[in-house]
Amino acid sequence: MSTTQLTLAEIFSIAQDALTQAGANKENADAVANTVMRAERDGSHSHGLFRIPGYAASLQSGKVNGNADPKLHSRTAVALHCDGDLGYAPLAHQRCLESLAEAAHENGVAVLSITRTHHFAALWPETEALAERGLTAISCVSYMPSVAPFGAAKPLYGTNPLSFAWPRPDAPPLVFDMATAAMAMGDVQIAARDDRPVPLGTGLDENGEPTTAPAEIIKGMLLPFGGHKGSHIAMMIELLAGPLVGETASFASKERDNGDGGPPQGGQFILAMSPEILSGGVWQAQSKEFLKRLGALDGVRLPAERRYRNRHDKGPREINNALLDKISASSR
Ligand code: NDP
Ligand code: PYC
Numbered sequence: 384m385s386t387t388q389l390t391l392a393e394i395f396s397i398a399q400d401a402l403t404q405a406g407a408n409k410e411n412a413d414a415v416a417n418t419v420m421r422a423e424r425d426g427s428h429s430h431g432l433f434r435i436p437g438y439a440a441s442l443q444s445g446k447v448n449g450n451a452d453p454k455l456h457s458r459t460a461v462a463l464h465c466d467g468d469l470g471y472a473p474l475a476h477q478r479c480l481e482s483l484a485e486a487a488h489e490n491g492v493a494v495l496s497i498t499r500t501h502h503f504a505a506l507w508p509e510t511e512a513l514a515e516r517g518l519t520a521i522s523c524v525s526y527m528p529s530v531a532p533f534g535a536a537k538p539l540y541g542t543n544p545l546s547f548a549w550p551r552p553d554a555p556p557l558v559f560d561m562a563t564a565a566m567a568m569g570d571v572q573i574a575a576r577d578d579r580p581v582p583l584g585t586g587l588d589e590n591g592e593p594t595t596a597p598a599e600i601i602k603g604m605l606l607p608f609g610g611h612k613g614s615h616i617a618m619m620i621e622l623l624a625g626p627l628v629g630e631t632a633s634f635a636s637k638e639r640d641n642g643d644g645g646p647p648q649g650g651q652f653i654l655a656m657s658p659e660i661l662s663g664g665v666w667q668a669q670s671k672e673f674l675k676r677l678g679a680l681d682g683v684r685l686p687a688e689r690r691y692r693n694r695h696d697k698g699p700r701e702i703n704n705a706l707l708d709k710i711s712a713s714s715r
Contacts, residue, residue: 384577387707388699395420397707398435401714405439407449407471414473418504423700425690429569430505432706436713437503438471441645447471447501455479461486461493464629467500472524472651475500476509480653484516487655495653496628503646507560507687510548513655514556520548522653523620526646527637530564531604533614536591538604541633542568543620550658552667557674559686563617564605571597571605576705623652 389397398416407415415438422431441447451470455478457463463486465479475497486493502524513520526541544567546560562568565585574581575597583593586600594600607613625632630650631639640647658666678685 385704386701387704389702390699391420391424391697394423394432394700394702397710398432401435401439401710402442402449404714405442405449407442411449411451411470411474414477415471415504418473418508421508422505423702424694425507426693427505427507427690429567429573430503432702432710433569433573434503435710437645439645439710439713440643441501444641444643444645446641446643446648447645451475453478453497453500455482457482457486461490463493463495465495465497465500467497469499469648470501472497472500472502472504473508476512480509480512483653483655484513484518487513487518487657488516488660491660492654492656495651495655497651497653498628498630499648500651501646501648502651505560506544506546507548507558507690509651509653510546510560511556511558511687513653514548514550514558517550517552517657517659518655519550519658520546520653520655522546522651523624524651525621525624525633525636525649526568527640528633529568529605530607530617531587531591532618533607533611536587536604539634540564540607540614540617540621541636542605543617543624543633545616545620549670551671551674553671555687555691557685557687558690561608563607563613563620565608565613566605568601568605571600575601624650628652 395416398419399412402412419431442449448469451468453467453475455465465475467475483495506522509522510520523545525543528538529542530540531538542562542564544562549557580595581597586605588594588599588603607617621632628650636647636649
């Protein structure tokens, strides 16, 4: 695999140029490019530059509004809603997360529902930002049918990621962010591009037969992680990020989609909680001791440790040349 070394500033610029050429205004392009750059910085490769051809395709097809003007309003003191104006999610986050944090600090808990948005990124930027403001946060989005519910051989669930973040006063937030599919679709696509098999149990081919060939899984379906238990979490996400917030579940998001290769229109659920208010001020000592014991166990590594380690490296990143060619072609 041939690669080129690019600085984080160059990565931002490549993303920004591609999005602008595909029709996004500066504010929308910068918000997405920043998310893409941070994904590459942290080593979230399947949600960095890899996503630019899809982002560009949906701007060019007119499905996504490159001039989106997402707007926040409060339905109640703790139920905030953002109309994404059919744009990409990062600008909605940029505009709304601060108000969500304020509402949670004031009331102990607050929920942000985002509708008419297109989410094509990792979820950790949203939950991590809230935990940096002293809150614990949970977020999820659905996608398009790609995962067969446990027991079925037909996709209905999206790859439906779930992210959780916990604030640590003397350390960066504890964060996990994971697809509820056995493997994120982005990673299956990268394995197909690089001609690598994936582990048995990742997915099934079109006939419902187990396979390790990523291209067959893309034509067929992924499996949920953790059997029936992971399947139920994927089901919960369909309901939280769809009907609960006033948006569609994955099957209906796909029916409305134009198939341009970018993300479908859907919703996002973000819950923010103040440990200070909910615990009556005693949360820090308990959580510190718990996390100390967890981290001290042989064989355990805390989620986000890998990302934070990558983040400390300020040097250039190795980017796949075939991907760079694809990005140049996609924004022409
Ligand atoms: P991974 O399986 O790579 O990681 C899931 C979580 O577990 C991460 O927090 C990771 O931390 C942690 N982790 C990984 N390996 C270990 C280990 N050995 N021990 C302890 N913790 C570990 O993530 P996925 O492949 O499932 O998801 C990748 C990304 O795809 C996510 O960011 C998700 O948001 C995104 N996605 C987005 C979708 C969308 O619709 N927008 C749909 C599906 C996925 P660390 O990061 O430090 O490795
Ligand atoms: O990797 O499954 C995935 C995914 C879907 C939408 C964005 N990422």
